[in-house]
Amino acid sequence: MSPARWSRADNGDTLQDEQLSRLRALVMGPALDELNALRNRLDDPTVRAGETSQVIAEAIALRSRRGGELRQALQSSIEEALRISVQRDPHMLANLLFPVIGPAIRKAVASSLTGMLDALNKTLEQSVSVRAVQWRLESWRTGKSFGEIVLLRSLLYRVEQVFLIHKETGLLLGHEVAQSAVVRDADLVSGMLAAIQDFVRDSFAPAEAKDLESIQMGEFQVWVQHGPGALLACVVRGVPPHELGSMIQDRLERIHEQMGAALEDFRGDATPFDAARPILRSCLTGQLEHARRRTPWVLSAAAILLVLAAVTLGYIDFLGQRRWSAYLERLSAEPGIAVTSAQCGIRGCTITGLRDPLAADPNRFLEGSGIAPEKVSARWEPYISPAPQFAAARRLDAHKEAVELQGVFFKTASAQVAPEALWPVANELHLLLEAASAAGRQVNVELSGWTDASGLEAVNAKLGQERADRVASELAALGIPAGRLVSRAGGVSKSGTGGPKDWSRRRVTFRVVPAP
Amino acid sequence: MIHKKICMVGACGVGKTSLVRRFVETIFDSRYQTTIGVKIDKKSIQANGQDVTLVIWDLAGEDDLAQVRASHLRGASGYLLVADGSRKSTLAAALDLERRIRGVLGPIPFILLVNKSDLTDEWEADEALAGIVRLGWPNLRTSAKTGNGVEAAFQQLACRMLGNPGD
Known part of the structure; x- marks a missing residue:
């Protein structure tokens, strides 16, 4: 293709463009102006910015609703913006955060x-x-x-x-x-x-x-x-x-x-x-x-109370121990009582020892001692005390027994008794009175006159009294002090195994009683 | 009751503290000035028909002007610029101080006090003062010794701060 041909062809194109433009204007008319205006809106950044500013808030809201991509996209820009802001004026952010x-x-x-x-x-x-x-x-x-x-x-x-x-x-x-x-x-x-x-x-x-x-x-x-x-x-x-x-x-x-x-x-x-x-x-x-001071006050009050309580308890314990010692002392002084062990604490007192049956009751000393008897548990083993007063008492007991075994017997309906029949009785009575005096005791002897079941009751009562009186007077005659003898009617005797006329029922018996 | 912070500034030995002592009763010892560079006093007065309490920061005067602490000036509503009428150099210092304070606080009310007006024999400030008056600075002659002009100085500053410079 030659250059001349190119040039001709160029001229032909220009002509063609102008014709086309005219043709477009004829065909499209006013729509062409609108198209140009649209092109301007898209090309001019100022206009576009103005338009975007009207919808940007809604657009961001819509986009945010769809997912987190927007946030990710903006993150680095916002961080950078904050960094610059802090660099320029740290006080603003500080005041905001305050x-x-x-x-x-x-x-x-x-x-x-x-x-x-x-x-x-x-x-x-x-x-x-x-x-x-x-x-x-x-x-x-x-x-x-x-x-x-x-x-x-x-x-x-x-x-x-x-x-x-x-x-x-x-x-x-x-x-x-x-x-x-x-x-x-x-x-x-x-x-x-x-x-x-x-x-x-x-x-x-x-x-x-x-x-x-x-x-x-x-x-x-x-x-x-x-x-x-x-x-x-x-x-x-x-x-x-x-x-x-x-x-x-x-x-x-x-x-x-x-x-x-x-x-x-x-x-x-x-x-x-x-x-x-x-x-x-x-x-x-x-x-x-x-x-702050309240606590020490409470503490010291508590301490004082504690000390008071301790002192009181100590004093009570001291008093208790003193009473206990006094009690033990009295027990030890008592003849016929030997304490082998004793202890007294808060829980109670225990005492063990030996006691002559003739000795005084140890519980008797608790009365008036200030010690509650129920707090004391005692265990006493019996023993024979060698103390003289107990020996005498024991002798007296023996003689008492001997006297009370004695009996004086009578014929039917009679109160007569032979004096010699009373010698053994008189002898025993002598020994009894001696032993009593040795033991420092006063005793009387009660004589009871008994009858058998025969005869009239009124007669029998009188007979019994007569028999007792008779024995008493005979004994007095044998040297027994009359003041020590008390006679009485015993009535019909129920002893003996025989019938109504059993001889053993007609008798006088003896009982030793303490002198009034 | 309105409170206003004012400062006493000026070169060393011009009589700032003496002026303040003329004007107020204080609870602080003057040693404060040498230790932390300022002593604070106050006085309640009437200006423009209202009660105002002046809280007076008496700054230590230093020959080296750079030593006056900007932080002590901060928040002041006005100041008294004190010079010694018997020493010309203190007026020059006052000029320099005013420039510096304007740099820190902007244009706030102040009054130039030419102190020691009782020392008439040694007075040497007239010429320098004439130059300063041409700058339009409000000024007063004062004497801490006689008390002359002292009340008026504080009174006028208070009025200027409350927005009535004509009083």
């Missing part, structure tokens, strides 16, 4: 503190001292953990004053004072606190711009918490617990939350901050002194 970051940190710190408390518990469990014992008792009594008690008892403080200070100017926004606290001019103190903050920041930490958080002097401490618009300074006497810092921080956050706008617009008029007074007042807390 109300939320405190609670989050406190939560984390609280959980780590709980762990620390457990560790403290374990360490303290091994420590022994008087205080530790007291705390352990209290822990046992109150059901709190030992570590908690140690912390509680070691801390004693009072928030005496609280200052709310405008950060920018150092001017006082609010001031509350606990009763009886010493107050200098609050405006000046607040200014000076702000100045000291500046001083410390400028002098020691210009690079990091750290805030001063506490000032300590003697028993006073000033705890300061910083917010973006204000600081809260608490003047504390004593040793406050760590939680006080969180409490102050919390109050400051609430003040910022409620009066953020007022803090920004502050031009020297503190009146709007009267609304923060309840919050400030709530900072005036403390671990009161009397709360």
Whole structure:
């Protein structure tokens, strides 16, 4: 193909284009203008941006509903944007985070503190001292953990004053004072606190711009918490617990939350901050002194009671032992009683020994001794005491027995008795009276006159009396003192095995009785 | 009650503290100034028909101007710029101070006090003062010794801070 032919052909194309354009205009008419307008909208970025801005919020919402791809796509851009923002002005983000970051940190710190408390518990469990014992008792009594008690008892403080200070100017926004606290001019103190903050920041930490958080002097401490618009300074006497810092921080956050706008617009008029007074007042807390003293008081009262109880018990025991010894002494002094072992404790007393049946009853000595008889268990083995009084008594018993075996017999209906028939009786009576006198006792002898079953009853009664009288008078004649003899009618005797006229029923019997 | 923070600034030995002592009763010892660089006092006055408490930060005067702490100036609503009428150099220092403070706080109300007006024999400030007056600075002659002009200085500053410079 030659160049001339190309050129001709080009000219032909141009002509053809123009014709086509005209043709298009004729055929499409107004639709062509619309097409051009559409092309413009798509090509012009400004127009497109304007249009996109109208739907972008809805589009994002729709896309988000369909899945997480949008979030993933945006993540890196947003992170980068945040990074740049923080680089430019870290304060903006810090101020934004201020109300939320405190609670989050406190939560984390609280959980780590709980762990620390457990560790403290374990360490303290091994420590022994008087205080530790007291705390352990209290822990046992109150059901709190030992570590908690140690912390509680070691801390004693009072928030005496609280200052709310405008950060920018150092001017006082609010001031509350606990009763009886010493107050200098609050405006000046607040200014000076702000100045000291500046001083410390400028002098020691210009690079990091750290805030001063506490000032300590003697028993006073000033705890300061910083917010973006204000600081809260608490003047504390004593040793406050760590939680006080969180409490102050919390109050400051609430003040910022409620009066953020007022803090920004502050031009020297503190009146709007009267609304923060309840919050400030709530900072005036403390671990009161009397709360701490209550426990030692209870403890000492308990100790005094214990000592009193011990002394009382000791005294009671001492009295008991003294009574017991007196009782044993009396028993030992008693003839016919030999104590071999004795002991007395709280549970009761036991005593073992030997006792002559003739000796006095040991229980008799318990009466009036102050010892309850039921508390004493005694075991007495019988024995024959060689004591003279018991030998005599035993002889007297023997003679008494001998006398009572004696009998004087009669013929039917007769009261006659031969004097010689009474000699053995008289002899026995002599010996009896001798033995009685040796034993230091007075005895009488009762003579009973008996009849057999024959004869009239009235006669028999008289006969019995006559027989007794007769024997008595005969014995008196034989030298037995009449005063010792008592005669009586015995009636019809029931002894003997024979019939009504049994001889053995007609008799006089003897019984030895103590003299009245 | 409105509270306003004001500062006393000026070169060393121009009599800032003496002026303040003329004006207020204080609870702080002057040792504060040498330790932390500032002493704070206050005075309640009436200005423009309202009660206002001036919390006065008396900054330690230092010969090296760079030593004046910007942090102490922060939040001030106005200041008294003090010079010594018997020492020309202190007026030059005042000029420099004003420039520095304007840099930190922006244009806030202030009054130039030319102090020691009782020392008429040694007075050497008139010429320098004339130049300063041309700058339009409000100024007063004061004497901490006689008390002359002291009340008026604080009063005028308070009025300027409350937005009535004409008083």
